[in-house]
Each structure stands twice: as structure tokens, then as C-alpha cells.
Amino acid sequence: MDAGHLLTAMVTPFNNKGNVDFQKTTQLIEWLIRKKTTALVVTGTTGEAPTLTKEEMQALWAYTVKEVDGRIPVIAGVGTNDTKESIFLAKKAKLAGVDGIMAVVPYYNKPSEEGIFQHFKAILDEVDLPLMVYHIPSRTGVKMSVDGLVAIAELPGIFAVKESSGDFATVSELITRVPSLAVYTGDDYLALPMSAVGAKGVVSVAAHIVGEEMDHMLTALARGNTVEAARIHRLLMPVFTGMFLAPSPVPVKTALQLSGLDVGGVRLPLAQITQDERTQLQQLLGKLKAL
Template sequence: MELGQIGTAMVTPFSEEGSIDRDLLEKLIEHLIGSGTDSLIVCGTTGESPTLNHAEKAVLFASAIEIVNGRIPVIAGTGTFNTAETIKLTKTAESLGADGIMLVTPYYNKPDQKGMYAHFSHIAKETELPLLLYNIPGRSAVNMLPETVIALSKLKNIRAVKEASGSLDQMAEIITKTDSGFKVYSGDDALTLPLLSIGGEGVISVASHVVGNEMQQMINAFKSGNTKEAAKIHRILLPLFHAVFSAPNPIPIKYALQKIGIETGGVRLPLMSNGEGAAEFDQVWDAFQKQMKLEH
């Protein structure tokens, strides 16, 4: 699975009526491809996947694949708490030409480790596409332990994990005990550099919607051995990483995109955008821009 260094967990652009807006989607994708995104993750949490039905997800997959036209990988978020439904949606994404699949840990029904292994292994048998596991205990209410990820990594098409547990110890154990072809990505922008320092591959990012190029600079500096430069960029970006989660995701990042001239519409209920986090983001964004000007 070639996700590159930065996969962007893409927001879903909505029209004023709340439907998927293809014109805005195309503008967003062109912006992302031109500003540091190596791969697109479509219909993840940032894409408001819980509010999208099967037909809408299929439209979004097909539209993104058509717009991208092979320039970068398109990874379809098909994971749900329903194994049969996840398989159905995964087959839809595969038939539409997705390059890979992202599978979140089942949320709400809280399976144990054996249940999670069975869930993911059943899905893996039903597709030829490479699979990216997604561990996010803060949203799913379950933590997929390293031993489960390690066992799943032995299946031929489970090739990476997006780790959003916040535990570098957990990430380090996975890196140590999986083969070199299995890749660990940070699910938290702020842990990108710390994860790289222990052997991680990169990040599935939200902030890359607006600072993808700067994040690439940080990663490239680290990988070229210029750790001081990487650390400096990390410190400059850190307040911004926190600001994009100052309100429920993706409210702040949609506001941030609007601020740089990329319109993606509002959010769907039960999320509501009432301007929360806007003042904090404005302050952080202005400070970031000033700091970058000083650096150049």
C-alpha cells in the first residue's frame, strides 16, 4: 500500500442543501494534490462518514477516483460496526476502482480483541485490495491492542495501520514486531515527528488540508537527517495541529479551508458550526503565517 508520507483524511464538500457537491470536491482535490498530499482517504471521520449513506459513499468514491485519475492513490473508508455492511461497501469501492481500503475499529458495539481480529480477517478474505487498519479508541471506545494488529499484519492484504491511540509505546511495539513491509501511520498530526523518530512511515492527516507542504518539509528534513530543522517546523506547526481540533472535527478544518479560499460548505447534523474555534484558529493561523515569513 503506497500511501506516501502524507495521506489526507479528506473533508466532504456539501452544497447549501447538504448534498455532496462535486464541483467543490474537484476544487478541493486539485488543491490537495497541489499542496503536499500523497494519497486521499475518502469517507473517513473527517469526511463525516457516519452521516453518509451507502449510495452517497459510492458517489463520493466514484467522483474522487474519476477526478484524481490515477495521479495519487484513493483510499476508501468503508469501515463500520457491521461486518456484513463493511464487506458490501468494500466490494462497492473495489468495483469503482479504489486503490485501497481503510477499516476503522468497530465502534459502539465494543468487540473484544478476538472479535476485532475476526471482523478484519473476514473482510480481508472478501477483497483483493490492500487494507489500512484504523485504531481510534477515542471515537470507537475500543483500543485494538498491538498483538491484534501484529496478528492481522500476517494476512497478505493487511499492509498498514493508522494509529490514533496516542500511545507511542503501542506504535513502537507494532513497528518492532511486524515485518518491514507493514507500515505504521500516525492518526494524530501532532505525533507525526515523534512517530517518525521511532520508525513510523508518516501521517494520515487533517491539518494537511492547509499545511501539507509545510508538513512535507518537516518529514523530508527528518528523513534527510536534518532533525533540528524538522523539530523547528514541528514546533511551528504544533499550535495549528491543536487548533484544527478546537471544536468537533471537521468543523475547524472546514473553516480553515474557507480561510484560504477553498469552500467546502457546512457540516451535517448532529454537528453544528456556530463559529466555535474560529477565533482561536484565526489567532493561531496569523501567528503561523508570521512565523513562516520570518523563517523565509
């Protein structure tokens, strides 16, 4: 599956009662497609998946697939730290009509690399969908070796790895050893440097706000215009940083509201943004608009 170079880890819109807001979801999908998103990742961490019920996830997948209507791929986040649960969600995602699934390296349990390998193999044995592996040691408590990632990447059905360790050596070796694999960084600020060493692109949070600019940056790099790509990267760095001045997706949801698209608040245990943080975001977006 070709998901392009700018995947957006889509936030989940809520209404003022904290329920999933499907009307706002339609508005958000259209907003992101206009901003050059090449694929949507629904119910990932940025989509507050840990606080969504199974029924809400299934409804979001089906609704997003219907609204996107084949314009770009839809990838469903189905990862948990329970293999049976992940398989259950993956089957439901397939029924919803998604184009692919994303599953995180199991968190909290701290399984061995053999256990992690068997986890992904079990999902692929049960569900015939392209799968993106999400490697994020800061959240899972497990940092995989390159050998471990390569073993998983070579399983039939794995189409990509979302690499959020920030380790250039790991990314470089993974691309060298599995050339057919699409490697994406999960960190906006690494979108350009990781792409420069061969990554396919980024699974982005900031693309909610600066998607067109990021698309321009990555396209410039692909065309060999490194000076232009680097210029845009430097301009966007404050945005990349600003989207994480509080736990994600609190800042990006606030930034969307300040940009004219209200997607609601967040669910506990995430807390609403402070007034000081909101002021910082307002100033950041004001500077961006001036640039």
C-alpha cells in the same frame, strides 16, 4: 501499496443545501495535491462518513478516482460496526476503482480481539484490496493489545495501520514485530515524533492547511535534518491544536473557507463553529501567514 508519508483524511464538501458538492470536490482534490498530499483517504471520520448515505459514498469514491486520475492513491473508508455492511461497502469501493480501503476497529459493539480479528479477515476474504486498519480507542471504546494488532497486521492484504491511540510503546513494538507494515499516526501533532521511531507518516487533518509544511518537515526528518524537522514541528503545533478546537471537521472546514476554499458546512449532529472559535482560527491563520 505505497501511500507515501502524508495522507490527507479528506473532508466532504457540501453545498448550501447540505448535499455533496462535486464541483467543490474537484477544487479540493487539486488543492490537496498542490499541498503535497501523497494519498487521499475519502469517507473517513473527517469526511463525515457517519452522515453519508451508501449512495453518496459510492459516488464520492468513483468521482475522486476519476478526478485524481492515477496521480496519487485513493483509499476509501469502508469501516462500520457490522461486518456484512463493511464487506458490502468494500465491494462497492473496489467497483469504484479505489486503490485501497480503510476499516476502523468495530465501534460500540465492543467485540473481543478474536471478533475484531475475524472482522478484518472476513473483509479480506471477500475483497481483494490493500486494507488499512484504523485503531482509535477514543472513538471505538476498544483498545487493542499489541498482540492483537500484530495478528491482524500479519493477515495477507493488510498494508498499513492508522494508529490513533497515541501510544509510543505500541507503535514501537508493532513496527519491530511487523517490519513490513506501514504504520501511520492519526494525530497531526505526533507526525514527527512517531516518524522518528519508525512510523511511515501521518493520516492528517491539518494537511488541508499546512500540507507543504508537513511534507517539508517529514522530508527533513527522512534526510537526517532533525533540527529543521523539529523547527517546523514547533511552528505548526498551534495549527495542529487549532484544527481540533471544536469537533472535527468543523475547524478544518472553517479554516479552508478562511484560506479561500469554501467546502461548505457540516451535517448534524455536528454544529457550526461559534463566532469566538472562528475568530481564534482567523488569528491562528494570520500568525501562520506571518511566519
